[in-house]
Amino acid sequence: MTDRAIRNLAHLRRSASTARVLNLLKVTHEHGHEADWRANPVFRTPALNSALIIKHRLRRDELDAFHLRRQVATKVVIPIDSDDLKTGGRFVFVDQRGFERMMQETFGLEPDHPDLATLRLMDALPSLDPFLLREQLKRAGIEPAACYFSISDGDLMRMVQFVEAEIRPLVTLSLGAGIEAVGSTRRLAGKILSNDPGDRMEALRQTLHLKPEEYQEGIFCWKGFLYYKWVLTSLMSDVAGVADAVSTVKPLGKVDRNAREYLDRGRQVLRDRIIAVCDDASRTLLIYENAYKALTEQARPGAFRDFLLQAPRLFTRLGEQLGAIQHVVSFWRFRFSPGAAPVGVDELIDVFMDFETGLADRDQELGQRFLAA
Structure with missing residues (x-):
């Protein structure tokens, strides 16, 4: 890993999770003492649960690492020393050639291990935006502790209000304007934001x-x-x-x-x-x-x-x-x-x-x- 790459990795250690980076190392340092973090991790494998997950735009010399052509890959970085990221880290791309073999040799994970399924769910998303990541995992029945997702209650409330305003024309089309329509708008917004298969x-x-x-x-x-x-x-x-x-x-x-x-x-x-x-x-x-x-x-x-x-x-x-x-x-x-x-x-x-x-x-x-x- 080059000096510039090391500096970038150190910056990732200090910064919060973003649409491009899921900083599980920072979550571990800040919430590892909490019962919810221990009881509901994203990954069962400790090393993965303290990794840096990065949406990485592939360079031209990296395209051949995959069976199918793609532009963005999910990079899993395991720090060599979690207390000193200047030492660099080892990484693997999700579903690169030989991915399952590398995960088995490095972490002892069999191809059907739940952590590999979780990585593939992350890889299927275009970004690691916490709202969409949470929804994607919930669809698969995976509900990690809230500390993994930097979504404030205020943001969630504003999102619900935005959805209600957006779908109001659909409800008005069905029911017309009025008190009944207001209640129906809230119910329909709840259904759109729900992951209940029956909804x-x-x-x-x-x-x-x-x-x-x-x-x-x-x-x-x-x-x-x-x-x-x-x-x-x-x-x-x-x-x-x-x-x-x-x-x-x-x-x-x-x-x-x-x-x-x-x-x-x-x-x-x-x-x-x-x-x-x-x-x-x-x-x-x-x-x-x-x-x-x-x-x-x-x-x-x-x-x-x-x-x-x-x-x-x-x-x-x-x-x-x-x-x-x-x-x-x-x-x-x-x-x-x-x-x-x-x-x-x-x-x-x-x-x-x-x-x-x-x-x-x-x-x-x-x-x-x-x-x-």
Whole structure:
């Protein structure tokens, strides 16, 4: 592991979990004394339960590690010394070639071990956003302690209120406006946010002519779209602030000509990419919004049915986009907060390269433009 990689790992140790990182080591240090943490871990294997789980955008030389082509992988990092991350760590990608053999040799886990199933559930998500991760695990009957998910009660309440406002047109279409509709809106919001297999809103499923498994997966992704719409709305002011700060941040110490050229070019590229990814995410959300309006305003359930059928693919795309934006905003808050240590030249270059990689278009080949610098 290179010096730069070690520094990045040390930063992950101090920072909180984000859409890109599930910091189980930090959770262990802060909550390992609690009974709930001991009784309801994410992983049964102690080493995995103190690992760093990272959504990693694959570099070109890493693509051959997988049987199928993919752009983002789930990286499991096991620190060599949990008290000193400068010593680095060992890592494996979930479902890379030889994954089950490596997990058996390293941890003694058989292919049917529950921890491997949990890792694959995480890998199936486009980001490790705590809300969606919690929902994904609950769907599989896995309910770890609340300390693993950095979701405040206030955020959950705001999310429920946002969903209620979003689905009100659907309830009004069915019942009209009035006191009964208000109660029905709350009940329907509860059903959408529920993971109870018996709470599938059968009337809507039958209206849309969907098979139970299609409908259940579509509803989960609809919930994801609602959450991501809320996230994007909540992030916009922070995103604008970070985009402006990228243009003006200056590193500590002497900047040679090559570094200056890289940083000057990087500022504009990153600002453009941040704006482009937000715009692209908005366009993806517009697909949902148009389908929903067709259902509620034009009485065309077929359009919403088509949306639910393609929702899993769109959900993955949207999750990767917003996961990248959330990572940029959360890391910037952490590293460039008031009172934080000044950032040196090499570290600022690392940050720019990390952001550029995360914000790169999934079909774009990352070539010489940044890596050569």
